[in-house]
Amino acid sequence: MLTDQIKSLDLPPMPQVAARVMKIDESQVSVSAEQIKNIIQADLALSTKILKLANSAFYSRGNKITNLSQAIALLGFKTVKGLSLLVSSASLVPKKGNFKIMKELWMRSVLTALIAKILAERIDKEKMNDEIFMVGLLRQIGKSIMANQFTEEYAICYNMSAEATDEEKLNQLETMKWQFTSLDASVFAMRSWNFPSELIEAAKVYRYKIDDAVAIERAQPMLLPVILAEYIVLLGGYTDTAKVTGKLAEKLYAEFSRLCLVYKIDDARKKYYIEELRQVIRQDSFYTFCGELFTN
Numbered sequence: 001m002l003t004d005q006i007k008s009l010d011l012p013p014m015p016q017v018a019a020r021v022m023k024i025d026e027s028q029v030s031v032s033a034e035q036i037k038n039i040i041q042a043d044l045a046l047s048t049k050i051l052k053l054a055n056s057a058f059y060s061r062g063n064k065i066t067n068l069s070q071a072i073a074l075l076g077f078k079t080v081k082g083l084s085l086l087v088s089s090a091s092l093v094p095k096k097g098n099f100k101i102m103k104e105l106w107m108r109s110v111l112t113a114l115i116a117k118i119l120a121e122r123i124d125k126e127k128m129n130d131e132i133f134m135v136g137l138l139r140q141i142g143k144s145i146m147a148n149q150f151t152e153e154y155a156i157c158y159n160m161s162a163e164a165t166d167e168e169k170l171n172q173l174e175t176m177k178w179q180f181t182s183l184d185a186s187v188f189a190m191r192s193w194n195f196p197s198e199l200i201e202a203a204k205v206y207r208y209k210i211d212d213a214v215a216i217e218r219a220q221p222m223l224l225p226v227i228l229a230e231y232i233v234l235l236g237g238y239t240d241t242a243k244v245t246g247k248l249a250e251k252l253y254a255e256f257s258r259l260c261l262v263y264k265i266d267d268a269r270k271k272y273y274i275e276e277l278r279q280v281i282r283q284d285s286f287y288t289f290c291g292e293l294f295t296n
Helices: 016-022 029-041 044-054 068-075 077-092 099-122 126-138 141-149 151-160 167-178 182-192 197-203 213-219 223-235 246-263 267-282 285-295
Strands: none
Touching: 016 029, 016 077, 029 044, 029 068, 029 077, 044 068, 044 077, 044 285, 068 077, 077 099, 077 126, 077 141, 077 285, 099 126, 099 141, 099 151, 099 223, 099 267, 099 285, 126 197, 126 223, 141 151, 141 182, 151 167, 167 182, 182 197, 197 223, 213 223, 213 246, 223 246, 223 267, 246 267, 267 285
16 A cells, blocks of 8 residues: 655656656557667667667677668667666666665665566566566666665665565565555556556556465566566575575575475475576677666
């Protein structure tokens, strides 16, 4: 439930590019592709960033992409749309407050989105992998909003919850301090920005409170890959700054393993996602450039 207190949050404005891109009707692909090309090419800096991301190994698969038309032809409208929203969303994460915390939260979201997209392709959800990418990128935006607005207080909550890796503890602390949680803040922000309903619904789910994963999978087919990716980022220490150890690691791994049953992900595959995929992702220029998006 969104309380009166949450209405005092100072939200960053929705980027105009993101707002225009999200309104594009995807039902007519040829028309949509032309629309997004016109939106992007009007901004030289944005065009440059999109092409740089498109030429990362993660997307290009060895194909040199030199212009937006080629990017749309090779990658598809939905992927280019996702890249546009990725670049735009960097401006939704305030770069004030505690820079270390803000950068960490941004990279967790980027890595979650990236891993969720990879998972989607391996569990027969490749047709919705771009939507899953966006859920992963924006589901936790409330943390960044609160960390920016309540710099000192949120830093205390962040540190007391093992750098926000213990989300159950973090949400308890948030509720005690503000009477709402960072996921509530995500929902409030997305509603204020008129985001699609599937993004808003995804932000409402507390990963440690999932009792019936199969029911969640049926109701929100884009959500579980994202939540699995959130666990992988934390358990694998993907950002190099937050390390989950001891009883918390055991707790998170147990929760992660229970959700893996939905997709029949075995121990060998879990080990790969937590221990080996990290190196593949970090060697890709996509990862490096996503970090640059936050600092530029």
